[in-house]
Amino acid sequence: MASPDPRAGFAELKFRDPVRARAMVEAMGRATAGIGRSRVSLMHVCGSHEQAIAKYGLRSAFPSALSVIMGPGCPVCVTDAREVDEGVALARQGVHIATYGDMLRVPGTVMSLADAQADGASIHVIYSAGQAVELAARLKEPVVFFATGFETTAVATAAIVLEGLPDNLSILSAHKYIPPAMDIVAATPGLAVEGFLAAGHAATITGWGVFEPFVSRHHLPVVVAGFEPLDILAGLVKLLELVRDGAPAVVNMYPRCVTRAGNLRAQEALWKVFQPSCGRWRGIADVPDGNLALRDRFAGLDARTRFAIDVASLPKSAVSVTAGACICGSIMAGIKSPTDCALFGSACTPEHPVGACMVSSEGTCRIWHQYGGHPDLGGIA
Amino acid sequence: MCLGVPGKVVAIDGNRATVDFWGVRRQVLLDVVDEPVAVGDYVLNHVGYAIRRIPESEIGETLALFEELLAQDDAADLMAGDVRAEIAGTGAAPDGES
Amino acid sequence: MIDGRGFADDRIGLKHGAGGRAMRALIEQVCLPGLGGGATPGGIGLAAMDDGAAIPVGDRWLIVTTDSHVVHPIVFPGGDIGRLAVCGTVNDLAVMGATDVTALTCAIIVEEGFPRAGLERVYASIRAACEEAGAPIVTGDTKVMGRGEIDGLVLNTAGIGFCDRPVPDSSLAPGDVLIVTGTVGDHGMAIMAARHALSLDGDLRSDVAPINGVVRAALGAAGGGVVAMKDPTRGGLSSALHEMAQKSKVGILIEEAAVPVRPEVRGASDLLGIDPFVMACEGKAVMGVRPDAAAAVLAAIRAHPLGRDAARIGRCLDTHAGAVILDTGFGRRILAEPDGEPLPRIC
Numbered sequence: 150m151a152s153p154d155p156r157a158g159f160a161e162l163k164f165r166d167p168v169r170a171r172a173m174v175e176a177m178g179r180a181t182a183g184i185g186r187s188r189v190s191l192m193h194v195c196g197s198h199e200q201a202i203a204k205y206g207l208r209s210a211f212p213s214a215l216s217v218i219m220g221p222g223c224p225v226c227v228t229d230a231r232e233v234d235e236g237v238a239l240a241r242q243g244v245h246i247a248t249y250g251d252m253l254r255v256p257g258t259v260m261s262l263a264d265a266q267a268d269g270a271s272i273h274v275i276y277s278a279g280q281a282v283e284l285a286a287r288l289k290e291p292v293v294f295f296a297t298g299f300e301t302t303a304v305a306t307a308a309i310v311l312e313g314l315p316d317n318l319s320i321l322s323a324h325k326y327i328p329p330a331m332d333i334v335a336a337t338p339g340l341a342v343e344g345f346l347a348a349g350h351a352a353t354i355t356g357w358g359v360f361e362p363f364v365s366r367h368h369l370p371v372v373v374a375g376f377e378p379l380d381i382l383a384g385l386v387k388l389l390e391l392v393r394d395g396a397p398a399v400v401n402m403y404p405r406c407v408t409r410a411g412n413l414r415a416q417e418a419l420w421k422v423f424q425p426s427c428g429r430w431r432g433i434a435d436v437p438d439g440n441l442a443l444r445d446r447f448a449g450l451d452a453r454t455r456f457a458i459d460v461a462s463l464p465k466s467a468v469s470v471t472a473g474a475c476i477c478g479s480i481m482a483g484i485k486s487p488t489d490c491a492l493f494g495s496a497c498t499p500e501h502p503v504g505a506c507m508v509s510s511e512g513t514c515r516i517w518h519q520y521g522g523h524p525d526l527g528g529i530a
Numbered sequence: 531m532c533l534g535v536p537g538k539v540v541a542i543d544g545n546r547a548t549v550d551f552w553g554v555r556r557q558v559l560l561d562v563v564d565e566p567v568a569v570g571d572y573v574l575n576h577v578g579y580a581i582r583r584i585p586e587s588e589i590g591e592t593l594a595l596f597e598e599l600l601a602q603d604d605a606a607d608l609m610a611g612d613v614r615a616e617i618a619g620t621g622a623a624p625d626g627e628s
Numbered sequence: 629m630i631d632g633r634g635f636a637d638d639r640i641g642l643k644h645g646a647g648g649r650a651m652r653a654l655i656e657q658v659c660l661p662g663l664g665g666g667a668t669p670g671g672i673g674l675a676a677m678d679d680g681a682a683i684p685v686g687d688r689w690l691i692v693t694t695d696s697h698v699v700h701p702i703v704f705p706g707g708d709i710g711r712l713a714v715c716g717t718v719n720d721l722a723v724m725g726a727t728d729v730t731a732l733t734c735a736i737i738v739e740e741g742f743p744r745a746g747l748e749r750v751y752a753s754i755r756a757a758c759e760e761a762g763a764p765i766v767t768g769d770t771k772v773m774g775r776g777e778i779d780g781l782v783l784n785t786a787g788i789g790f791c792d793r794p795v796p797d798s799s800l801a802p803g804d805v806l807i808v809t810g811t812v813g814d815h816g817m818a819i820m821a822a823r824h825a826l827s828l829d830g831d832l833r834s835d836v837a838p839i840n841g842v843v844r845a846a847l848g849a850a851g852g853g854v855v856a857m858k859d860p861t862r863g864g865l866s867s868a869l870h871e872m873a874q875k876s877k878v879g880i881l882i883e884e885a886a887v888p889v890r891p892e893v894r895g896a897s898d899l900l901g902i903d904p905f906v907m908a909c910e911g912k913a914v915m916g917v918r919p920d921a922a923a924a925v926l927a928a929i930r931a932h933p934l935g936r937d938a939a940r941i942g943r944c945l946d947t948h949a950g951a952v953i954l955d956t957g958f959g960r961r962i963l964a965e966p967d968g969e970p971l972p973r974i975c
Contacts, residue, residue: 163593167957172600196975197533200901206959225975249577250971267641276826276900276972277578279559283825298577301532302974305577308561350532353574353582375592376534378958383596402595405588406534406574414564415581499967500643500650519964526953526960529881529945533901533974552895554830575899577974 853921
């Protein structure tokens, strides 16, 4: 390459070392064998874990007895169709919508924001919460920040609210809070999952202590892990050891970012602006305290109070009969695989997603569709 | 779930830091980071906000944790010893930065 | 037809222009039938969906190609729409095997109110790129449309050139070596950074350049050993490899660590959650080379100023026909085929 890689000394590279990874994979094999069963199922609750597992091809290195399932860890996937409808309705009412790129193709009841954009609605993809503020300052017309994501992302929304929004900017919160959803999944009848890999960046905010009550309630181990290949592999090795030893505990394998108490300043901002409320998670259930709603004192900034959001005005479309066959809920609960779904790859594809799991680039079905799930990549001469 | 990217702080102006992400720089706000941040620190960025100062000592701590995990295993398996020798030989990333 | 999936949309969306599966479905199921099926007896025509057409003329081949260009912003780090329009057509000719450009055409549609100085700048860069490529523009067309009827400027170029042997994108065989002539993802990442106002500060610049010189060097050293070529524009390296694998009915194994990516592009791609392999290149070629010619071809490419970062990135397999497999160094996975305009992610 022409120029020396400026990352050559970057510490993060240490967590991408294939040689250490190989040692970790061997350790994983031994830990799995130590459990002595033909099938061990672990669940991660984080789309970025799935993304990294797929991106680095880690699944092809997992022991065959180990099944790593993706739980409800993708905030875009679990954003309810009704919430998308609100954004779409606002956009069609002539309001500018600012939102993260991940949201654009998520289907609502009738259409996605991308469809609304193709119809002429003004949708702006932003990459940071601050860009919503800049956009509003520039446009001088009503702008709604369709704010999605888990607590990690909600902190940034809270920060711009506390900083003070321009008069023409309001917030449509579809933010979600993970811990209550983990409880729902852990209580699912028939759950085969024996341990949880928890999301390192949500835990950066909330601290790993937030999982202690979970462990005592469900007697399942939780390991907090980061997102580099070594982080994930080491997290899984640790989790397998806890399963093997029958030790339900919380172990933090991401100490460079996660502490027990978490980021107190961020928590303060988060809870000053948001309060937990019951919300529908697509494909999962109504999750008590699973949504983050703006507190009453910020009601004036809430797009739901500022605008009469006319979801009923959306053009009626015959809701696809196939949608009823979608098993996203069971897939996100880890009970079924994409290949168990009759729609997977035929009626439901990345071009024409039916369920949430096919929508997001980190959705389980989408990733299986793109990366081939567990393709047989052996036997290459 | 939350794309968090570590980068190195190269300048600070009030609550705004210029952070280098492996060759690309971007403004990152320091409003919600819970420790004082100085030029040269690593921070974790999520949607334009630093959500964590990453102490260099704790990079070492994470690595040590991994080594420990592998070391436990070493005793049980000679194969791992070979791989560990390989690790020692590669020095995959120089310790210059951490 | 792609994986048996139909073109089900009743309207055209942006994804249908993004160079991925959706776009191929549109072309195969709407455009191609609309143009009459595209059979070209004895040559390479529409039906081949290659970078251009090849028509036998005497004992040589005439290569024809055309390309329309809209880009926002019109001027971007590393180039502008003028340079892009010339290079796009020159490069399509080159990867079909015609490295000497006989003639180009240039048609321009301008939006009412477009500044004269801006237009002059675009023409200046058209001229400069033509000189660089040794490509004469022999005819053109000019239209003006009302404000708002188009976005600033649309350019169309067409080109012709001759060669002794056209190089299709469908002739890979197991064992063939894959070579890329330089770093990937530069153009796409530069445009994305400029377009989404991401306020990224760094040397993200388009690689837009005429590659007929570097391709000529490769063909000259190959002794007929370059069997397939593609320029990885929309959809990037990933789209190009998928097309080559599917048309040639071979598997392709790529070593991720061997693919050259500029550090700044890698940094931006980590930051935005976008795979550099799906980001467009505008000054690169991907070549399939017979194993015995690979070393000579690679050396010849590297000796060219536009080929210094060239690398051998993988090989063709006799298994996994049609699939592109990525060896990440940690494991293997199927390389995703892009399916829409890449967007920055936060999750």
